[in-house]
Amino acid sequence: MSTAIATTAGDLRRLAGRALRHEARTPDALMVNIALPVIIMLLFVYVFGGAITTGSSGLAYVDFVVPAVLLMAGGYGAALTAVSISREMTGGMIDRFRTLPISGWVVPAGFVVASVVRSVVATAIALAVAIALGFRPSASLAEGALVLVLVFGYVLAVSAVAALWGLFVRSTQAAEAFSFMVIFFPYVSDGVVPAETMPGPLRGFAEHQPTTPIVEALRALLLDQPMGNAGWLSAIWLTAAVLISVPIAAVLFRRRTVR
């Protein structure tokens, strides 16, 4: 049994390595992946930043918005997993993989692993840009480690849902739509403007959608803000997203490769 696990882990490593090679060899996509979060950061800090008040938090806008931009940066790359998987399922490679003595699910899982690696890096780049723009986190080493866990959890959850989406839709165009959904989600949260400034129903949505507690937890960890129950809510949202999407993705994968 343990050798079977080691074998599968080796297969996963090989396929994730292949997916990461794809990243490195599509420089245009890589540039967008890195440039987009930087552009969004500049846009919010310099274009909108002067006109937006941060409400009751009392934070400087750059500090206020950085957690949301980190989620956009990581989420955008993670969401592209849907495109990679969709392309794989509609091309011929999947047939080759299916005639190999490997578990079929390792193929989409390889893309998820590569996506997590890539998205954590994209988030780190966005954070470095934020620091260059005047963002000054006050996190301790332990808080920094928790930030890493949270970012990791977020990109894993988005990648898992993206895998589900990529297996569900039948065209790469439809798969691409997922990236837009993910990148715009933080807009209608407490991340870009304070939710308290939004009209009733929108405010209700903004306060209860998953990126809000994640943004608040990141703020608490990075900027010594009150955590409240944001940490627990984030953990519940992210765990639920992974636990629900993985089995559904497995079913969809089986259905797509039905014999």
Next chain:
Amino acid sequence: MHTDTEVAIHARGLTKSFGGTRVLAGVDLAVPTGSLLALLGPNGSGKTTTVRILTTLLAADSGTATVAGHDVAREPVAVRRAIGLTAQQATVDDLLTGRENLELFSGLYHVGRREARRRTAELLDRFGLGDAADRRVSTYSGGMRRRLDLAASMVAAPRILFLDEPTTGLDPRSRAELWTVIRELLASGTTILLTTQYLEEADQLAARIAVINGGRIVAEDAPDVLKRQIGSERLTLRLSSAADLSHAGAVLSAGGDGGLHLDAGRCELTLALQDPDHLRRALDLLHGAAIAVERVELRTPTLDDVFFELTAAA
């Protein structure tokens, strides 16, 4: 009947429908170990579906198949260990180099890193890709890509190889190169099931040809027997009127020519020549009946003729 040691691929009564459309209507095949069977048929005749069922990628609606002695439906993993597949769609990674592709597949067969490298180098060499090994596949020509695809199928040194239209879309030179590679594989003892739409390809490579049409095997025999059955050359005669056409048909039939094909629209009559003298006899018969022939054309049989002959005979 055959035993599994003699027959590497054995299908009995395979059927498959997609959304009410019957694609396979009962396919029976037997490929003796170490031989090459060509599955010859036009687009949509069920070639790819047959290959997908035999390579465990698709389940048949009914019928059974064994590959390397293992049932494809019940023991897919055992079947996969024994086979290699070169599908119609490219199944190599464009963004990787040829070497990286083969090392990836070797790794996924769990052969160990050093062995994977050794085998990769050997395959690149054997398939004439040594010079292009470290270039990305996206820079390869169509023929090189097919050879890499074939090499990828040979990574685990399978005893049985499925080649689904391996030369479709290739230029004549690349096709000839691929044929050489396939002959070498055959000589080294690999059992091969090859699908093709080209009679010439089947003739060049196969010990036996199975002709598939409408999801059914309509003939299976040695290439020579099939060719003899369909005649060596086609004689097409154009006549001046529809009346002459039907008259000519009657005269030639009375003279012993079977398998006549009358095309009323073009006012043409086609028959299979049994021997060179057949041409003179046919023209003599028409001359004797005072039927003027406007044009005479001789050509080698095409797949269309094969189907016409086989479906007309059935």
